[in-house]
Each structure stands twice: as structure tokens, then as C-alpha cells.
Amino acid sequence: EIVLTQSPATLSVSPGERVTLSCRASQSVSSSLAWYQQKPGQAPRLLIYDASTRATGIPARFSGSGSGAEFTLTISSLQSEDFAVYYCQQYNDWPPWVTFGGGTKVEIK
Amino acid sequence: QVQLQESGPGLVKPSQTLSLTCTVSGGSISSGGYYWTWIRQHPGKGLEWIGYIYHSGSTYYNPSLRSRISMSIDTSKNQFSLKLSSVTAADTAIYYCTRVDCSGGSCYYYYGMDVWGQGTTVTVSS
Numbered sequence: 001e002i003v004l005t006q007s008p009a010t011l012s013v014s015p016g017e018r019v020t021l022s023c024r025a026s027q028s029v030s031s032s033l034a035w036y037q038q039k040p041g042q043a044p045r046l047l048i049y050d051a052s053t054r055a056t057g058i059p060a061r062f063s064g065s066g067s068g069a070e071f072t073l074t075i076s077s078l079q080s081e082d083f084a085v086y087y088c089q090q091y092n093d094w095p096p097w098v099t100f101g102g103g104t105k106v107e108i109k
Numbered sequence: 110q111v112q113l114q115e116s117g118p119g120l121v122k123p124s125q126t127l128s129l130t131c132t133v134s135g136g137s138i139s140s141g142g143y144y145w146t147w148i149r150q151h152p153g154k155g156l157e158w159i160g161y162i163y164h165s166g167s168t169y170y171n172p173s174l175r176s177r178i179s180m181s182i183d184t185s186k187n188q189f190s191l192k193l194s195s196v197t198a199a200d201t202a203i204y205y206c207t208r209v210d211c212s213g214g215s216c217y218y219y220y221g222m223d224v225w226g227q228g229t230t231v232t233v234s235s
Contacts, residue, residue: 034221049219056223087156
């Protein structure tokens with residue numbers, strides 16, 4: 001099973017700052033990586049798939065990069081509504097295998 | 110706009126069967142190009158896929174749960190369902206139904222879980 005490790009576990013940031021979140025896979029997943037945002041009490045929301053393709057309706061301040069085993073989600077200028085937990089997900093062995101990382105919580109500094 | 114809504118008991122006794130239904134609105138569950146999916150999230154933890162079902166009825170189950178899972182689809186009601194048998198406290202979680210957007214033969218090309226229900230909390234306790 002491919003394991004995803006996200007870092008840091010928690011990130012304290014001020015609104016307007018640039019944020020970079022990391023996701024590392026235990027083996028190469030090519031570009032088969034997605035990012036999700038989850039706010040308290042809500043379901044996850046798809047942000048990015050194929051490592052860098054924004055999902056429908058996702059603001060341009062969210063961008064994804066990377067391939068192989070190292071990936072990054074960048075929020076160019078953090079808005080108040082962006083404070084949430086962010087999960088990466090790999091689907092290199094889809095169907096049916098998908099696995100999620102443990103998440104990074106972005107909190108207000 | 111497609112929406113998903115989970116329904117089912119919030120409390121299940123140990124050793125019994127957990128039964129949940131997801132109702133799809135705003136679109137047809139019979140549309141190709143989607144796998145209908147159950148995901149769960151243990152309290153304060155990450156996300157775990159449980160299983161997927163296609164409109165044809167073909168399924169994939171997480172091997173760690175396979176012996177206890179059954180999923181079905183009712184295209185006439187635009188619903189799909191999950192049954193998880195012999196539950197224990199370890200099955201206490203928020204259960205989400207979601208849609209996998211995919212394309213190609215066997216839905217090979219994966220575009221993410223693009224629509225989610227709000228989630229339903231299931232507690233296993235006597």
C-alpha cells in the first residue's frame with residue numbers, strides 16, 4: 001500500500017500569506033495525486049487532481065505541483081475561508097486503490 | 110447540480126449490521142463515468158475508502174473490510190446503499206457518500222471525488 005505523508009501537521013498562518021503544503025508518497029505515483037480541503041463539520045471538497053489541474057470552481061490562488069513522490073499545494077494569498085484541513089490523495093493504482101494522507105491543518109496565527 | 114444525501118441510523122449495536130443509503134438528486138445515478146462511493150472518517154482522523162459501485166452494479170470493496178461489506182444500487186430510486194455487518198466500536202465514524210468522476214474503459218481515468226454528501230455520524234454502542 002502506498003503511504004502518503006503530509007507535512008507539517010499544523011501550520012499557523014496570517015491572512016494574506018503564501019502557504020505551501022507538502023505531500024510525500026512512499027513510492028512514485030506519477031501525477032496521480034489530488035488535494036482536498038475540509039472545513040470543520042463539512043465534507044471534503046476537491047481542489048486539485050492530476051497533481052496540478054484545478055477542479056471546477058476552484059479559485060486560481062490554489063495551485064498544485066509535483067510528480068513522482070513529492071507534491072506541493074500552494075495557496076498564493078490565504079483568505080479567511082481557507083483555514084481548514086488539507087488532504088492529499090493518491091490514485092496511482094486506481095481502480096480501485098486510493099489512499100489519503102493524514103492531513104495538514106492550516107490555522108490562524 | 111448533483112447533490113448527495115446520506116440517511117440511516119445514527120446508533121448501531123455491536124455485532125449488528127450498519128445500513129446506510131445515499132440519495133442522488135440533480136442527476137441520474139445511471140449516468141456513465143462515475144463510481145458511487147462510500148468513504149468514512151474516524152473521529153478526529155483521516156479518510157478511508159470503503160467501497161465503490163458502478164451503475165451496472167459492479168463493485169470494488171476495500172480488502173480490509175471486504176468480508177463485512179455489501180453495496181447495492183437502485184437506479185429506479187436514484188440511490189445506492191452500504192451494509193456493514195458485525196460492527197464494533199472501531200466502525201464508529203462519519204460516513205460520507207461521494208462520487209468518483211472518471212472516464213475511459215472500466216472508468217480508468219480518475220478525476221477525483223467531486224461531489225460529497227454532508228456525512229452522517231454512526232456510533233456503535235450498546
